[in-house]
Structure formats: C-alpha cells, structure tokens
Amino acid sequence: MPMKSVLVMQHTPAETIGSIAAPLAAAKVDVHTCEVFRRQSVPTDIQNYSGLIMMGGPMSVYEQDRHPFIQSEMALIQSAMAAGKPVLGICLGSQLIAAALGARVYPGRKKEIGWLKVRLYEGGMRDPLFIGVPFSFTAFHWHGDIFEVPKNATPLLGSDITACQGFRFGTRTWAMLCHLEVTAESIQTMVRSFPDELKAAGVKSDLLIAQTSTYMPELLTISKNVFSRWTALLT
Helix, strand or coil, X not given: CCCEEEEEEECCCCCCCXXXXXXXXXXXXXXXXXXXXXXXXXXXXXCCCCEEEECCCCCCCCCCCCCCHHHHHHHHHHHHHHCCXXXXXXCHHHHHHHHHCCCCEEEEEEEEEEEEEEEECHHHHCCCCCCCCCCEEEEEEEEEEEECCCCCCEEEEECCCCCCCEEEECCCEEEECCECCCCXXXXXXXXXXXXXXHHHHCCCXXXXXXXXXXXXXXXXXXXXHHHHHHHCCCC
C-alpha cells in the first residue's frame, strides 16, 4: 500500500496541527510541514501528497501586497481541489479556502477570541465529519476576519457573533473558522504569542486559560471524531 502523506501549511509557530496530529499518526500518515513563517516556498505541485491542511495565522487574506505567499497558497488550494485531494482549512486556512472559491473575506464586527458556543446547522448535522457531534458545543476561537459562504458550499456551523463558522465544499474540502484542533499547550502558546490581541479584545488571559480545563475535554472528543474522519479520506 502506498504511503499516505499530507502537506501542512503553517503560518506561525503558535498555530500547529495540535489534535489533528494523533489521527494522522494513528493512520500512519506522513506529515510534511511548509513553515511559511520561516519563508519556506509554497509548493506548486500537490500530486506528491494525499491531502492538504491549511493552518491559521495573524495575517489577512486581503493583505496580499504584504504577504505575497497568499496568492500562491490560494493557487495550491485550487490545485488540490481540482485533483480531488482532501483539503482542510483552520481559521486563516478556512479564509484562504473561501477566497480560493471566490467568496469575500472581510473584517468581522468584532474579534471573536476565547471559549464560545457554536451550533450546527442542518448541513452540519448531516455532514460526514460532524455526524453525531452535539448540536451545540463550546469551541475555541481566535479570529477577526470572517467570510461569505462560497457558492455551492454547505454551511456547517455558526456562533452568535459569526453566522458561518465553517463550510464544506463538494465531498472533500472543509473550512473551519473556529479552532477545533487546539490543545491546552497550543492555547498557552497562542496566549504568550499574541498578548496585544487579547488586550485589544478585552479578553483576560488567566480566565481564558482557566476555562480551558473546563471545555477542553469535550472539544478533544469532538476533534478526534472530526479529524479521524477527515484523515480516513486520505488515500
């Protein structure tokens, strides 16, 4: 059987694949990480990989003049989708997928940071990755930009602040604005890395860390199911 592999586009040291790592390891998937924050070049060919994961970052999709790699990553996403590869986008990654599909990405009315409720839409309750996930659960959030739902995409879940927190396009592409992949360790790293964003949003870091012990167990159960199902699509 050929080795399964996945290409991960990582935009900041703080935002790793987190809880996605365990399902990938269990399925013996080889993980190749392109560290964009170290100025590594964006691959132009997806054919050597079984799938593509786009991670988060503090930059915005519409800042292409400041971050030229954004256009290259959108082309990579389009290439992966055209090739029928499974694609997964988290936070900035979800915004890149939305933009690659022609949807508008723009600043939300306020930053959404911390542990906040999300609710599945009907499309989410029927979705192959989210089937059996509680209708409402508390997810971790850290974003300022939001997106329109791309044409022909299925909205999966939303929150009080953001109407669309995720969507599926076709049968092999998922975009999630909220962070289902976080671990207690990665949240602590994000808090240390982006203190100014917390201050600007009026979020107290000690409260956020304290809430992590309350909400993390359920989120890890949900993320294991969701990401194990996505991993199963890698062939």
